[in-house]
Amino acid sequence: MTHLIREDVKDDLLSRGYSRRQMLRTAMMFSGAAAALSLNTELAFAQEDEAAKNMVRIGSNECWTGPMAPGLQAGMAAFANANRYSPNGEVAQLTKTIAGIENVPEDHIATYPGSGGILARTLVAFCSPTKGLVQADPTYDNPTRVAKFLKTPISNVPLTSDYRHDVKAMLAANPDAGVYYVVNPNNPTGTMTPMAEIEWLVDNKPAGAVVLIDEAYIHWTKDYPNNTATHLVRAGKEVIITRTFSKVFGMAGARVGFLMASPDVLKKVGLYETDRPSIPTTACATASLTATGLINARRKELWENRAMTVEYLTKRGLKVIGPSEGNMIMVDWKTKSAKDMGIIYKAQGVQISSPRWPSWPTVGRISIGSKTDMEAFCNATGKILT
Numbered sequence: 020m021t022h023l024i025r026e027d028v029k030d031d032l033l034s035r036g037y038s039r040r041q042m043l044r045t046a047m048m049f050s051g052a053a054a055a056l057s058l059n060t061e062l063a064f065a066q067e068d069e070a071a072k073n074m075v076r077i078g079s080n081e082c083w084t085g086p087m088a089p090g091l092q093a094g095m096a097a098f099a100n101a102n103r104y105s106p107n108g109e110v111a112q113l114t115k116t117i118a119g120i121e122n123v124p125e126d127h128i129a130t131y132p133g134s135g136g137i138l139a140r141t142l143v144a145f146c147s148p149t150k151g152l153v154q155a156d157p158t159y160d161n162p163t164r165v166a167k168f169l170k171t172p173i174s175n176v177p178l179t180s181d182y183r184h185d186v187k188a189m190l191a192a193n194p195d196a197g198v199y200y201v202v203n204p205n206n207p208t209g210t211m212t213p214m215a216e217i218e219w220l221v222d223n224k225p226a227g228a229v230v231l232i233d234e235a236y237i238h239w240t241k242d243y244p245n246n247t248a249t250h251l252v253r254a255g256k257e258v259i260i261t262r263t264f265s266k267v268f269g270m271a272g273a274r275v276g277f278l279m280a281s282p283d284v285l286k287k288v289g290l291y292e293t294d295r296p297s298i299p300t301t302a303c304a305t306a307s308l309t310a311t312g313l314i315n316a317r318r319k320e321l322w323e324n325r326a327m328t329v330e331y332l333t334k335r336g337l338k339v340i341g342p343s344e345g346n347m348i349m350v351d352w353k354t355k356s357a358k359d360m361g362i363i364y365k366a367q368g369v370q371i372s373s374p375r376w377p378s379w380p381t382v383g384r385i386s387i388g389s390k391t392d393m394e395a396f397c398n399a400t401g402k403i404l405t
């Protein structure tokens with residue numbers, strides 16, 4: 020079956036030590052073969068929770084509401100012209116808009132159907148049987164799933180006691196890795212790693228490796244846009260920044276994300292490109308990006324709902340990990356497992372995250388939803404704790 024893989028892709032993989040079997044698994048992963056794996060862990064777990072459709076859904080770090088009005092309008096207009104593959108150069112328009120907002124050249128940007136797929140492609144492009152993945156523990160678990168699927172070595176490095184990525188320990192864990200994965204703010208903790216520490220990692224990592232900086236939740240943070248790592252892309256460093264429209268823009272089901280990297284790095288990841296987001300989705304994303312007032316209104320709403328929830332839980336004597344800057348918090352249930360608490364909340368009509376972080380067995384993740392969602396969560400907590 021390896022004859023189905025493009026020659027340049029085959030050459031790249033074989034030259035980096037992939038076996039024929041691993042090469043095949045790579046092809047399966049991007050072709051969506053039934054035996055392959057989902058490229059988005061939130062999506063994979065959300066599907067497993069299909070039965071919870073009518074519950075308060077605060078388990079998958081989604082936005083509590085859908086796309087912004089200008090995005091919906093642009094998306095619908097583009098749908099009307101969907102007989103064309105590219106009615107009005109929508110992909111170029113999105114790239115141009117991102118370039119303007121992020122101050123990154125257009126040839127440093129590529130859009131994909133969701134950022135989970137970019138993470139997977141980065142691993143294939145920069146990891147191999149000898150070049151491992153280094154990441155924090157706990158962190159977003161999609162790269163773990165991909166690395167296991169590809170049989171790439173993984174180094175899990177505990178977060179510091181104040182929940183930053185321990186960048187020095189990450190480098191020490193594998194000084195010759197292919198990818199150093201930094202999620203800022205981190206999922207599931209929502210905590211930030213200071214830029215100076217990320218810069219240290221970028222300056223000290225082995226040549227040829229990339230620091231993969233996942234900024235899926237960056238819009239929710241107080242300091243955005245001053246805390247993004249885009250200056251490292253502009254400086255031509257070996258970094259990849261990923262972003263998604265699944266969070267503040269409310270487009271998780273529409274599937275669009277993008278990466279920012281130097282053209283050399285972008286080309287390596289692009290070797291594994293399979294498809295682009297649909298034109299209506301792309302048009303929706305472009306119009307949403309510039310809806311600054313609406314973006315800021317959502318951020319403020321999130322901050323209020325998160326503060327209200329943290330205050331409630333703290334008053335009830337529970338330990339909330341943090342401070343979280345994302346649309347999620349973690350609670351240490353201490354005497355109960357995250358798995359059991361998920362079942363207990365479900366019985367109350369509330370869906371919190373599935374237990375996905377084995378190193379923190381008693382800590383559960385709760386996504387921040389609307390005020391009504393969070394009031395329902397607090398009510399359920401009251402009942403559970405009495």
Ligand SMILES: Cc1ncc(COP(=O)(O)O)c(C=O)c1O
Nearest residue numbers: 061133134135159235263265276
């Ligand atoms: C840290 C992080 N990165 C990437 C993703 C993938 O997002 P998507 O594939 O929806 O763009 C998620 C999803 O929740 C995430 O939490």
